[in-house]
Amino acid sequence: MIEIEIRLRGDKEFLNLITLSLKPDYKDILFERTDDTLLVKFSADEITKARAMFNTITRLVQSITDIYTLAKEENLFR
Structure with missing residues (x-):
């Protein structure tokens, strides 16, 4: 069995967006928040x-990061 952990750091809104x-x-997949x-x-x-799942998760996180960054720059969060 192969176990993988990915640690992401960021502000609360960003981490909530990824989790949701x-x-x-x-x-x-287990999601643990601090x-x-x-x-x-x-x-x-x-x-x-394991590699396929890791690649999928990291690509999705990158996409969410791009959307979050753009939304923040354009002041879309209110």
């Missing part, structure tokens, strides 16, 4: 599956 975006679709850190944990039985 990913949690409904990825029920087998004030400025989000820990994303998952496991897989093969390296290929």
Whole structure:
């Protein structure tokens, strides 16, 4: 069994956005929050599956980051 942890740091709005975006679709992933850190944990039985899941999660987080940054720059959060 391969276990992977991804630690993300950011402000509360950003981490909430990531959690709310990913949690409904990825029920087998554990999300643990502290004030400025989000820990994303998952496991897989093969390296290929673990790598695929890691790549998927990091791409989604990057997309969410881009959207969040753009929204913040354009003052879309109220």
